[in-house]
Amino acid sequence: MSEKKYSKKHEWVSLEGDMATIGITKHATEMLGDIVFVEVPDAGKSIDKEGQAAVVESTKAASDVYSPISGEVTEGNKAIADDPSSVNADPEGASWFFKLKIKDKGELDSLMSKDEYDKFCKENPS
Amino acid sequence: MGVQKTALYDLHKSLGAKFVPFAGYEMPIQYKDGIVKEHISTRTHAGFFDVSHMGQFFLEGDETLEEALEKIIPSDLKSLKVNHSKYSFLLNNNGGIIDDLIITKTNKGFCIILNAACKENDIKHISQFLGQNHKYLLNNDLSLIALQGPKSVEILEKLIPGVSELKFMTGNNFSYDSESLYVTRSGYTGEDGFEISISNKKVNNLIDFLIKNGVKPIGLGARDTLRLEAGLCLYGHDLNEKINPVEANLKWAIAKKRKESGGFNGWSKIKNLLTNGSEKIRVGIKPEGKVIARENTKIFSSNNEEIGFVTSGTFGPSVNASVAMGYIKSQFSEIGTLIKLEIRGKMYGGKISELPFYKKSYVK
Numbered sequence: 001m002s003e004k005k006y007s008k009k010h011e012w013v014s015l016e017g018d019m020a021t022i023g024i025t026k027h028a029t030e031m032l033g034d035i036v037f038v039e040v041p042d043a044g045k046s047i048d049k050e051g052q053a054a055v056v057e058s059t060k061a062a063s064d065v066y067s068p069i070s071g072e073v074t075e076g077n078k079a080i081a082d083d084p085s086s087v088n089a090d091p092e093g094a095s096w097f098f099k100l101k102i103k104d105k106g107e108l109d110s111l112m113s114k115d116e117y118d119k120f121c122k123e124n125p126s
Numbered sequence: 127m128g129v130q131k132t133a134l135y136d137l138h139k140s141l142g143a144k145f146v147p148f149a150g151y152e153m154p155i156q157y158k159d160g161i162v163k164e165h166i167s168t169r170t171h172a173g174f175f176d177v178s179h180m181g182q183f184f185l186e187g188d189e190t191l192e193e194a195l196e197k198i199i200p201s202d203l204k205s206l207k208v209n210h211s212k213y214s215f216l217l218n219n220n221g222g223i224i225d226d227l228i229i230t231k232t233n234k235g236f237c238i239i240l241n242a243a244c245k246e247n248d249i250k251h252i253s254q255f256l257g258q259n260h261k262y263l264l265n266n267d268l269s270l271i272a273l274q275g276p277k278s279v280e281i282l283e284k285l286i287p288g289v290s291e292l293k294f295m296t297g298n299n300f301s302y303d304s305e306s307l308y309v310t311r312s313g314y315t316g317e318d319g320f321e322i323s324i325s326n327k328k329v330n331n332l333i334d335f336l337i338k339n340g341v342k343p344i345g346l347g348a349r350d351t352l353r354l355e356a357g358l359c360l361y362g363h364d365l366n367e368k369i370n371p372v373e374a375n376l377k378w379a380i381a382k383k384r385k386e387s388g389g390f391n392g393w394s395k396i397k398n399l400l401t402n403g404s405e406k407i408r409v410g411i412k413p414e415g416k417v418i419a420r421e422n423t424k425i426f427s428s429n430n431e432e433i434g435f436v437t438s439g440t441f442g443p444s445v446n447a448s449v450a451m452g453y454i455k456s457q458f459s460e461i462g463t464l465i466k467l468e469i470r471g472k473m474y475g476g477k478i479s480e481l482p483f484y485k486k487s488y489v490k
Contacts (some may be wrong), residue, residue: 033347034162036441037416037448055470057418059161059347059441062470084416085162 221392316356
């Protein structure tokens with residue numbers, strides 16, 4: 001798998017060929033708190049870059065999860081929908097949200113590296 | 127007026143609190159452990175809550191004070207014994223709820239605990255009904271600490287001997303650290319516990335003791351999940367000025383004598399509703415699966431008729447399920463009635479549930 005790329009909306013993408021795996025960052029889970037509900041997209045759904053793809057809810061509030069790149073969903077992670085708290089436990093590993101067949105690899109260029117993302121989080125605390 | 131802080135602000139900060147603005151105060155929404163752990167530790171052990179933003183309103187006067195307050199509060203204040211508390215409301219002319227409150231009879235008059243967001247307006251409202259021989263004071267020199275959970279009694283008894291003898295919804299004066307403080311056995315979590323009214327100067331000592339005895343700090347986030355599991359209303363969400371006690375399914379809180387004799391704001395309307403029932407009523411709702419029905423979620427019947435709306439909804443850690451409360455047309459309010467909830471444009475199933483979602487017995 002390639003090195004992870006990060007969006008300003010706190011999603012991560014990792015690439016294998018033209019298949020992308022997408023989830024939310026550890027920083028996002030720390031901001032959200034205890035995650036109690038997750039809705040992931042079904043296979044076959046087309047999503048545009050920055051389009052709404054999934055939903056994550058903590059005890060505090062509901063948030064949309066956006067896709068950092070365009071493509072067609074090949075799989076949503078049903079395991080996290082069954083056990084939402086697993087997203088807090090391993091957000092950047094086993095608790096990915098969905099996989100996507102990507103449309104345009106060029107879109108990845110607009111995303112941040114790990115270092116750039118860490119810096120972005122420090123400069124934009126919320 | 128800037129943002130206000132309670133006397134414990136620095137302590138919250140040192141405990142890793144995340145703050146949110148709430149009713150003009152900077153209040154902790156959660157600490158390091160997070161809402162779910164805070165919730166569970168309150169239910170299984172004990173937790174403390176800084177609720178000093180709430181109004182501690184003291185009234186003094188002769189027996190005409192009871193008459194004056196009974197015009198806006200539908201409790202039987204004349205028969206209430208000293209050191210006994212009642213849950214009640216301030217009512218407007220239409221029987222709408224201006225605030226919900228706990229009123230305790232004291233040696234000199236009454237103490238009323240008011241919601242933080244409502245307290246200024248409440249006092250304006252109450253004072254209109256008072257006479258020249260009645261005195262009142264919103265005491266900002268006092269903090270209010272809720273200690274909740276099954277271990278509360280054992281822990282507090284060590285510090286303040288005698289509190290274990292208090293029964294639910296009674297209180298008394300105790301001495302601590304060469305000062306007098308007032309403790310009631312009450313709370314907002316569905317657990318046994320106490321509310322301690324203590325001077326701002328001494329409150330840090332009390333909290334040090336609680337922390338040393340393994341009591342965790344609990345923020346507003348877990349306070350909300352705890353009270354919702356216990357089926358308790360949150361003013362501004364489940365209650366407001368357009369909702370009356372009958373609609374709110376709180377007619378039990380109107381004293382029997384007052385239901386018969388009336389004489390309080392909105393009585394004619396409430397009397398009619400007590401006899402004929404209300405068009406809508408507050409109910410418990412259990413959404414299907416894990417989906418959360420937040421405030422303002424629309425409720426539909428199985429025939430897709432819009433029949434109500436959600437006023438509070440969250441995940442209940444102790445019942446391990448999504449829980450909600452809302453208002454629904456009364457003919458759909460029977461326990462077990464199947465409903466639909468519109469969430470993010472999609473329909474989800476649910477059913478009308480008994481309240482509370484989580485039940486524990488209080489010490490009576």
